[in-house]
Amino acid sequence: MGIVHSSVVEAPRDELFAWHARPGAFTRLSPPWQPLRLERESESLESGRAELVLPAGLRWVAQHDASEYDPPHRFVDYSSALPIRLLVPWRHTHIFDVVSENSTRITDRVDTVVPGRFLRSTFVYRHRQLADDIARHQWASTLLPGPLTIAVTGSSGLVGSALSAFLSTGGHRVVRLVRHAPRTPNERRWNTSDPAEDLLDGVDAVIHLAGASIAGRFTDSHRRAIRESRIAPTRRLAELAARCGLKVFVSASAIGYYGPHRGDAILDEQDERGDGFLADVVAEWEEASKVAADAGVRVVHVRTGIVQSPNGGVLRLQRPLFELGLGGRLGTGTQWLSWIDIDDLLDVYHRALVDAELRGAVNAVAPNPVRNEEYTAVLASVLRRPACLPVPDFGPRLLLGEQGARELALADQRVTPRRLLERDHRFRRPDLRAALRHQLGRFGTDEG
Structure with missing residues (x-):
């Protein structure tokens, strides 16, 4: 039993091996x-250990098995802690073979008692993530x-940890601005009311997510709490960025800017x-960073839509209900979901860092918004469950209150990423079904 999964990635072997050795590789390859939950990442592919x-x-x-370490051709890890070592013995060999100067065959060979059909989606996901990240x-x-x-800032959140x-x-070197005492050399204490x-x-750019x-x-x-955690901390950080002569200041923002009920516009x-x-x-949040823009810093406001990840946000809340067959549209279901x-x-934030032509507001949404009833139908289809229990308007109002329901659950915003499309930005997954299948590991038999 076990699995052997292989694909060709368009990158030199040395580059791919180095990617796996850097901090964050385990996180990027872990299916959501x-x-x-990753508690500790391995510090070495030769003899380190991930927990x-x-x-x-x-x-x-x-x-990691030092005796099998052969860079840039191979590294090996195995499960070493009881009782997992006895219940699920696991030995994972990562092989890198040169196909050409700029392409490499990656092969994952896992020896375990787990049948390969239960592992396939994990390795389809891993290989896609690697190829897409490398391309970016x-x-x-x-x-x-x-x-x-x-x-x-906000590096421990859903977006911050992945980014x-x-x-x-x-x-790149990531310096995490944290509000607690630093625990690693790459953390710095950030006093939001009076930053040091x-x-x-030594910083080139700031990504402000907190x-x-x-x-x-x-x-x-x-x-x-929503207002005070954003306006003043952003202004003070932008003032510091202006004094330091930073190159780029990228700040989170939201499509809430457009108001909750814009219909088909x-x-x-x-x-x-x-x-x-x-x-x-x-x-006000966007205005708070104006001081940096006035000082010549390139400022980008990433107006984010509804993020699709089973690790957080709306999908994390809805997935259990839909898997139980208890999902359904919200209200009339005609409201637009961007x-x-x-x-x-992550690619939008990355582009904001490196594309010198990008500044000001940028809509971080897929180019194909859907109505709530379509979102519901697609999610149910991907999970192979019915979606026949609609939630009437009073449900969100009961849970969130009148204003919360109006501005969050029942918001109706049809937003387009015009600035990104003008820059010929390539979306990895512009189609909702493809995005949900990737994030939930529901791949077809012809994918891989």
Whole structure:
């Protein structure tokens, strides 16, 4: 039993082997639908060990075998911790064979008691992620003279953790701006109300993602947390970026800027803001970084749509219900949903870093928004479940309150990524079905 999975990646062997050796590789290759949490990444492909936590507190330790380490041709890891070592013996050989000067055959050979059919989706996912990430970094290398040092706020969140891993595997140095005492050499203490003058020393660019979650009932305290976690901290960080002469300041933003109920109007970056609490907050949030733009820093506001990842956001909430056959449209189901695959969102942030022509507001949404009823039908189809239990309007109102339901669950925004399309930006997964199949590991038999 076990599996042998192979594919050709368009990159030199040395480049691919180096990618696997960098921090973040394990994160980028870990399927998001699996119930695993990485606690410690391996510090070496030769003899290091990665530690993961499974449900029920079980631990999986992937120990690298020094006797099998043969760079850039091969490295090997195996499960070494009890009881997993006895229950699921596992030996994983990673093989890199030259096909040509600029292409390499990657082969994963896993010896285990687990039948290969249960492992196939994992390795289809891993090989796709590797090929797509490498292609994006190769594209960026044509625009950059060398790797960057990038300071990231919100690096432990859904987007921040994935983006930090993507950037570090690409050879960039990621400096995590954290609010606790630094635990690693790549962390710096960030006082949001009074950032230290040396906070950004040696930094080329900032990606600012931090902010309280907008999910929840729009009580006075929740609205205050949303606003206070964004406006003033962004302004102070932008002021520091201006004083330091930073090259790039990329800040998270949201399509909430356009207001919650815009109907069939196709919205791009030139459209005026809408009404509502979130529209007001987003406008102030973007204005807070104006001081950096006025000082000559290239500032980009990434107006993000509904992120598709089973690790967080709407999909994480809906997936269990749909898998139980309890899913259905929200309200009338006619409201537009402007979504984006999480890996496409990482690519937008990446482009914001390296594309000198990109500045100001950028809509980070897929080019094909869908109505809620279509989203519901596609998700149910991908999970092979019915979706026949519609949720009436009073459901979100009961859970989120009137304002929360209006601005979140029942929002109706048909947004297009005009700026990105003008730059000939390539989306990895512009189609909703393809995005959900990739993120949920529901691949067809002809894929791989």
